Amino acid sequence: MKQTVLVVGLGLIGGSIALALQKSPNIRVVGYDANDKTLQSAKVLGVVQDVTKQPEVAVKNVDILIFATPVNATIEWMEKLKTWDIPKNLIVTDTGSTKSLIMQKAVELKELGITFIGGHPMAGSHKSGVLAAKPYLFENAYYMLTPHEDEDNRKVQQLIDVLQYTSAKLMTVSADNHDQMTSVVSHFPHIVAASLVHQLAQESKDNSLTKLLAAGGFRDITRVASSNPLLWRDITLQNRKQIATQLANWQQEMLRVQTLIEKGNVEQIESFFADAKNFRDDLPVTAQGALYSTYDLYIDVPDYPGSIAEITAYLADERISITNIRIVETREDVFGILVVSFQNAEDREKAAACIERRSPYEVYIS
Known part of the structure; x- marks a missing residue:
């Protein structure tokens, strides 16, 4: 019908x-x-x-x-x-x-x-x-x-x-369950990202070099802070009770981390990062979550004229569309200076296979 x-x-x-x-x-x-x-x-x-x-x-x-x-x-x-x-x-x-x-x-x-x-x-x-x-x-x-x-x-x-x-x-x-879950995985992370940027802005007043170093990993983890301010003003007000609860939990977690760092226990600090890594590595990668995914591919290319054109030519030959391309000059957690973004995970996988097959460059998915 x-x-x-x-x-x-x-x-x-x-x-x-x-x-x-x-x-x-x-x-x-x-x-x-x-x-x-x-x-x-x-x-x-x-x-x-x-x-x-x-x-x-x-x-x-x-x-x-x-x-x-x-x-x-x-x-x-x-x-x-x-x-x-x-x-x-x-x-x-x-x-x-x-x-x-x-x-x-x-x-x-x-x-x-x-x-x-x-x-x-x-x-x-x-x-x-x-x-x-x-x-x-x-x-x-x-x-x-x-x-x-x-x-x-x-x-x-x-x-x-x-x-x-x-x-x-x-x-x-349920509506309440929805708002609670999105407060954890979407709304609260936006608040944290914006707060990190505010902290960087404050630090940059005393040392402008700090802002330059933020071009790599810092820029990636605070990407959502570039979202529409009016949209996030409204979301924050509409879900403020759930977000406030998450912030209170976050403050307790930060006090725990502060104590852990002040004590300087090697095993506990390593465990802090290891536990986070293990849980993060188990997160689903084949479905979109609450935060918009950019489907980025990191490519370790040599610094010589024509290397970027070479990569894009490979992708064009195999009719793989890209949505964005940029050079990362400082990235401390992932090797690679060229970041190429795709529409979906399938295109990113095709691009990775293409580059690995046709070039000596290493590719990484963060």
Whole structure:
């Protein structure tokens, strides 16, 4: 049976969902965006099959409505939804990165007979906007759904059947559980990364050389600190209780580490790093997690003219696309000066095999 999906918000996430759903011949995708240029681009590029400037009218013929907007904007849309003339079997979902506030608001819709199932596709890109939308953005990424406990399982399954075309790993959890997990593996790490950068900025006032040395490993571990400040302001406020708990735990851990270092016990310090290494090495590498993965490949190339062109020529010959390339002048933890980024893990593996086969250079995956 053919279904119509209305996507409100055609940025990177909304646009990528719209493209992915078009893999099914039984799904028609209609799009809306407040920005007229974005809406026009989405239509011209085929991100959606049709567009509307009146979502409150278009929704009358829609089976699934997806709000691919920031959480605060989604809550505003949910309020507007109360006044719309909507079909009886409509399923509404969202893509917000925090879920408790959304699902609290969803109770009001439930009282009106509107089905709302929270959603969060845990994927991203170094680019944004509809022009960056890709149908494979969510491949191997976790896509969390947060239905109410008493939600009709048939409705949940209907949404899953549609979202399966994103090729994401769909799973259902409670809103509170979602926010707790993302506070640990996404929200809290962003706070730590930003704090490390603030500490570097303070140190650099006394010694400007410190900033120059931060071009290597420091830059890598604080990459997420370059994320959109307004987005992370909102996420921090929306999930502040869970984040505050993680910060309190972190402070206790840092006091333990401080004591360990002050005592100077060789075995305990080695164990501290060994335990962290072992746990980190056991983390999954074949799926995307809560933090955006860049799929970087480190290549130990000699410092002579043409070496970088040689590498890129190999990749071009085998039609392997890259998203970014840069030179790392100081990297204390991984040998290599050339860092090449790819769209996905498969392209990175192909590139590693290509370079190892066609050159004497060593490659590393961090």
